[in-house]
Amino acid sequence: AALMIDALNAQCDALTRLYEHTIREQSTRSQPQDSVPRGKNGRDRGDTQEDEESPKKRHKANEDVAAAITVKEDNDACDAEKVDVFRMIVSHNPILMTLASFLDPESLVTTFCVSKYWNALDAFRSDETWRFICTRRFGVENVNAWEESSRRWVEIYREMASLNAPPFCTIHGSEAIGKGNVKGVSAWASVERRSNGETARSVKVKGKEDGFDRYTSLPIVEVRILIQNTASADGIAVVPEQTLSIDTSTRRRGDEMIEVLSDDRFQKSITNLDGSPFVNNCKPDSIGGEMFRLPLFDSVVLIAHVHAKGCSNIDKFISKANFTKVLLAINGKTMPLVIPFDKAQAESKRTSESLSAYA
Known part of the structure; x- marks a missing residue:
């Protein structure tokens, strides 16, 4: 690296001297000749002056030629040194590593x-x-x-x-339900199954008539989404602020389960893969707000709680849920990262666990 810097500096010096020589030569050529009256002996005074100055001009021309030769030699030396530097770099394994x-x-x-x-x-x-x-x-x-x-x-x-294998994570949900990938960003969704398998939780909501806060029992499912920038090296993956939803549409009607926003206890959170708090790396002046940014191979776990309407337990939730999606932006282009839920895989896993417990 030091030899490469020296070679570049030598090239810059040689180009600077060549540029100065070119400017000096152009300025000499552009000077007009002064009109000088003729002398008594029939010769121009300008000719006499030219004869007097000719040794100086010849000396100056010799200096210019010597400077040009020096610049050419410096350039040739720099080119040779540049080749040597490249060969040295590609032949030196620690630099390549x-x-x-x-x-x-x-x-x-x-x-x-x-x-x-x-x-x-x-x-x-x-x-x-x-x-x-x-x-x-x-x-x-x-x-x-x-x-x-x-x-x-x-x-x-x-x-x-x-295989789109996920990174090692200690806080992934107890049951994986799906994974997805788009433009070099991957996501793996899971749910956290409670010990009794039930989903009923006490949630603070606003009354429809009086608008006062009150607590009621609602089916709540904790969804955890591990998101990783697996291959997008050209641009950082930016996840903007958004409300998470789970699609539960059928052939007859469209429906979805929405993230709980009325209770601060179920507020969406972002953590590292080992459970430690995530350090906010968002731009404060971003339009619309950002949740987090993911450079290459960085990953986080997004934890959200959704209102699982009509699902008294996790099994019913998995049977009804179709997919979820996370909006993200890469190089200024916003796109959805769809995570389809693999119901067959989840059902097969539950069946094998039941058989193991029975055996």
Whole structure:
């Protein structure tokens, strides 16, 4: 890196000297000749003056030629040094490993297609590089579990990415119900099942007639959505302020379950994957407000409580719910991240758990 900076500085100095020489030469050519009266001996005084100044002009011209030669030699030396610096960088593995650590998976794979020479470089396909990528996306715990595998880490990453595997999370809901992906942002939805399986909770609502706050029993389901920026390296994924809803439409009518907003105890919250509080990274002057921002491989858990109308337990809620969606913006374009619920998978899991308990 230091040699590269020195080479760039030398190039800048050579270009500066060349520019000064060009300006000086142009100014000399643009000066008009003064009209001088002729002398008594028939020769122009200008000719006499030219003869007197000709040694000076010749000396000046020699200096200009020497300066031009010096500039050319400096440029040739800089070009040679530039080639040497590039070869030194690509031949020095620690520098390439550092560069590779700043690249996303798509960019790393792109380096394989640049040329045969780049494809032969080990830094962009080494196990150390791809193990670091796996750790950033899937978590240290998952990486440690795959440590005994004999496959290369690039193969492990490719397989887990194709399965849209979630990162390691300690506060994910007790029952997974669906997952989705759009434009390099993935989400996994789950519900938190209470010990008795019931959904009835005491909720503060406003009376329809008098408008006073009062408490009533309503079916409430806690939904947890793990959101991760899995591949969007060109732009940060921004999740704006929004009200979460669960679609429960049927063929005959449309319906949905809305997030509880009347009771502060069920206010929507955002946490890290280990349960620690999430540090707000939103822009305060954003239009419409933001909930959070996700750079590459960053992830959060969004916890919301919805009014599960007509669902006295979690099983009924899962059987009625179709999907949920989270609005997000990437590079200024807003789009929905739809998370369809896999009812068959949830039913199969409950059946296997029941058989295990019976056995």
